[in-house]
Amino acid sequence: MRLDEIGEFGLIARIARAAARLPRSRGVVLGIGDDAAVLRARSGEDLVTTTDALVEDVHFRWRSESPRSVGRRALVANLSDLAAMGARPLGFTLALAAPASLPVRIVDGLVAGLLREALAWGCPLVGGNLSAARETSLTLSVLGAVARGRALTRSGTRPGDRILVTGTLGAAALERARAERRRGRVRRVPEPRLAAGRALARMPGVGGCIDISDGLDADLARLLAGLPLRAELAAERLPLPRGFAAGCAGLGLDPQRLARRGGEDYELLFTLRPGAPSASRLARRLGVRVSEIGRVVRSALRRGASSPGGWRHF
Amino acid sequence: MRLDEIGEFGLIARIARAAARLPRSRGVVLGIGDDAAVLRARSGEDLVTTTDALVEDVHFRWRSESPRSVGRRALVANLSDLAAMGARPLGFTLALAAPASLPVRIVDGLVAGLLREALAWGCPLVGGNLSAARETSLTLSVLGAVARGRALTRSGTRPGDRILVTGTLGAAALERARAERRRGRVRRVPEPRLAAGRALARMPGVGGCIDISDGLDADLARLLAGLPLRAELAAERLPLPRGFAAGCAGLGLDPQRLARRGGEDYELLFTLRPGAPSASRLARRLGVRVSEIGRVVRSALRRGASSPGGWRHF
Numbered sequence: 001m002r003l004d005e006i007g008e009f010g011l012i013a014r015i016a017r018a019a020a021r022l023p024r025s026r027g028v029v030l031g032i033g034d035d036a037a038v039l040r041a042r043s044g045e046d047l048v049t050t051t052d053a054l055v056e057d058v059h060f061r062w063r064s065e066s067p068r069s070v071g072r073r074a075l076v077a078n079l080s081d082l083a084a085m086g087a088r089p090l091g092f093t094l095a096l097a098a099p100a101s102l103p104v105r106i107v108d109g110l111v112a113g114l115l116r117e118a119l120a121w122g123c124p125l126v127g128g129n130l131s132a133a134r135e136t137s138l139t140l141s142v143l144g145a146v147a148r149g150r151a152l153t154r155s156g157t158r159p160g161d162r163i164l165v166t167g168t169l170g171a172a173a174l175e176r177a178r179a180e181r182r183r184g185r186v187r188r189v190p191e192p193r194l195a196a197g198r199a200l201a202r203m204p205g206v207g208g209c210i211d212i213s214d215g216l217d218a219d220l221a222r223l224l225a226g227l228p229l230r231a232e233l234a235a236e237r238l239p240l241p242r243g244f245a246a247g248c249a250g251l252g253l254d255p256q257r258l259a260r261r262g263g264e265d266y267e268l269l270f271t272l273r274p275g276a277p278s279a280s281r282l283a284r285r286l287g288v289r290v291s292e293i294g295r296v297v298r299s300a301l302r303r304g305a306s307s308p309g310g311w312r313h314f
Numbered sequence: 315m316r317l318d319e320i321g322e323f324g325l326i327a328r329i330a331r332a333a334a335r336l337p338r339s340r341g342v343v344l345g346i347g348d349d350a351a352v353l354r355a356r357s358g359e360d361l362v363t364t365t366d367a368l369v370e371d372v373h374f375r376w377r378s379e380s381p382r383s384v385g386r387r388a389l390v391a392n393l394s395d396l397a398a399m400g401a402r403p404l405g406f407t408l409a410l411a412a413p414a415s416l417p418v419r420i421v422d423g424l425v426a427g428l429l430r431e432a433l434a435w436g437c438p439l440v441g442g443n444l445s446a447a448r449e450t451s452l453t454l455s456v457l458g459a460v461a462r463g464r465a466l467t468r469s470g471t472r473p474g475d476r477i478l479v480t481g482t483l484g485a486a487a488l489e490r491a492r493a494e495r496r497r498g499r500v501r502r503v504p505e506p507r508l509a510a511g512r513a514l515a516r517m518p519g520v521g522g523c524i525d526i527s528d529g530l531d532a533d534l535a536r537l538l539a540g541l542p543l544r545a546e547l548a549a550e551r552l553p554l555p556r557g558f559a560a561g562c563a564g565l566g567l568d569p570q571r572l573a574r575r576g577g578e579d580y581e582l583l584f585t586l587r588p589g590a591p592s593a594s595r596l597a598r599r600l601g602v603r604v605s606e607i608g609r610v611v612r613s614a615l616r617r618g619a620s621s622p623g624g625w626r627h628f
Contacts, residue, residue: 029360030467035398035525036364036458038465043357046343050350051407051455053445084349093365095409095453131367134448139409141365141455144350151352153344211349 003107004100008130011107015094018111019118019125027090027145028124037126039090041145048087048146052078053139064179065186067106070138071113072189073264077213078142079121079192080266084211086152086201087144088194089123094140097133110138121194150201152270154223157207161271163231163294164279166193166286169216170248170255171241173262177251190266196286197268203285205276207296215263223269230299239291271296317421318414322444325421329408332425333432333439341404341459342438351440353404355459362401362460366392367453378493379500381420384452385427386503387578391527392456393435393506394580398525400466400515401458402508403437408454411447424452435508464515466584468537471521475585477545477608478593480507480600483530484562484569485555487576491565504580510600511582517599519590521610529577537583544613553605585610 003011016032029038041047052074054060060070075092082089094114098107118125123142172190179186193211200206212219216238220231238259248255272282283290317325330346343352355361366388368374374384389406396403408428412421432439437456486504493500507525514520526533530552534545552573562569586596597604 029463030465034468035395036362036401036456038399038460039361039363040462041355041361047353047355047361047404047457048350049353049363049405049407049455049457050441051409051443051453053409053411053443053453055411055445055447057448058446081349085352087350090361091363093363093455095365095367095455097367097369097451097453127364129365129367129453131369131451132372133369133451134371137411137445137447137451139365139367139411139443139453141363141407141409142350143361143363143457146352148354149343151344154348 001104002100003098003102003104006104011130015111018115022115022119022124025091025122025124028126031124031126037091037093039126039143041090044148045145046148046151048082048085048144048151049141050078050081051139051141052081053137055137056135067109068113069186069189071110072117074138074140075114075117075123076189076192076266078140079117079123079194080211080213082142082144083193083197084152084209084268085146086150086197087146088198089121090143090145091124091126092140092142094125094128094138096128096138097131098136099134100132102136121192146201152197152201152206152209154208154210157223157227157229157271157296159229159296159298160274161207161296162274162292163233163271163296164282164290164292165239165267165269166196166288166290167265167267168239168241168289169212169265169267170244170259170262172264173258174244174247177253181251190264192266193268193288196288199286200270205273207271207273209268209270212265212267212269213263215261216269217260219269223271228299229296231294232297233294237291237293239289315418316414317412317416317418320418325444329425332429336429336433336438339405339436339438342440345438345440351405351407353440353457355404358462359459360462360465362396362399362458362465363455364392364395365453365455366395367451369451370449381423382427383500383503385424386431388452388454389428389431389437390503390506390580392454393431393437393508394525394527396456396458397507397511398466398523398582399460400464400511401460402512403435404457404459405438405440406454406456408439408442408452410442410452411445412450413448414446416450435506460515466511466515466520466523468522468524471537471541471543471585471610473543473610473612474588475521475610476588476606477547477585477610478596478604478606479553479581479583480510480602480604481579481581482553482555482603483526483579483581484558484573484576486578487572488558488561491567495565504578506580507582507602510602513600514584519587521585521587523582523584526579526581526583527577529575530583531574533583537585542613543610545608546611547608551605551607553603
């Protein structure tokens, strides 16, 4: 069955039914079906909002990824931005654009993937928009909340700060490279570091924070953009996944390069004042592996900082 | 100059500079440039969020509308949804997808149109996303706030309620028809009824409320969907724009049909308890023309209510 057989309103009803099977969230006053959704934060919270799109043949290809995985990645990418701000999720909207000829089962897969992550991270689907288009795309907007004035930001790094990262780097890039080589499918979906981000937002001594969506080098450049600072990284301290070097060798890839430039790790990259807790203490507090990979030193301010090695769209 | 000559980061900087020329809004804690934006509502407010997309060759054509007008319409369509909930705007995000070959001046025009409405209605651009795509599309998400528990909704209409509408119906449809006939450009951009919506949210006696985006017939059907009710409309009371009948006659169009099915009027359609104020009193309170066009009566509940005559995407 194609989208133009079920129709716009049939599809909305289908998505709403799937979303309604999830447990009701306390923060949702009014969900799918009205002109807008109504959400409720706690008193004394700021609102955090971000938007991100996955476009067919730009961010995903049907032949190399299942609809379910695309849906999962779409929500995770947005939740990772909330994590980088130290926020908790309140809900998200989905703007879906697709050709009228798209099979309904593909949309079912996308929605199933979205709702799986929605359930896992407590971020209900509260509304959206459907449109015809030449290619399929999912544009999500996620709304979150953080204690007033406590949002983590990219700015705030100072000379002498230590540079830390959660988890490991490069697994997503290695899997993409593997899938391309074998014409197989990408299956691994990273986790948004929501709990770690919230713990960081409660801590004193955090400088700046960003999530690694475009690769360590690119996102580190963004973290220091506009500041008279540069990073000194200890290459041997980069946290690589188990078996990563061997996996890279099998494909003739440079592990360091892949770990630094691969992208879509969705780990948190942040800076800490020198006196703040050690990486091992932080790991316990954040509930995730934490590695100290370098430090920040003074530098001449370069105007128009670029983002070397990351994804570029144009 | 094309988008791929200025580059993704060049384009982000260009949009951020344009947005920064607007006066700072009190509700924006952190705007463009971080992983997410941080907004602040007043204590005791609920959050209202909605998303809407305009897609090239589906919702607009470059040959029949200026980029500036497309940008203006994109934000107005979203603000109209906030109006229908009785909310005030806090800010919006823009997910822009476009071919790499698109001239930068077209994006400049889109952004100028968005920012013109942003300034007019106090709804700053706080973040967004850029992506390559085969066709140009703008997906906006707007965030607003309304006094806790006071959001207007589509549900809540009862038998005996009066049916009212702000402004006039059909002007947008007539202009589109005119532009098509003459191969001219659409210039008129409707106003979102934000002040009227906020006034309605403060009033007792309001049943349901919806904005007319797809035409009176379609949106009235939505307002009554799922309820054992039907509408009795007084055709002679439909508020038509000045010179509308003559304009329709010149194009061989039926004025009643165009007013009821045209769409994109962005007026508020709402129901009121019998004892609530008269249309003329309401007009003074809402600061806009208000017409009583019919009433709601009991009916057998039809399952799967359709939306006759409105826009359908698939």
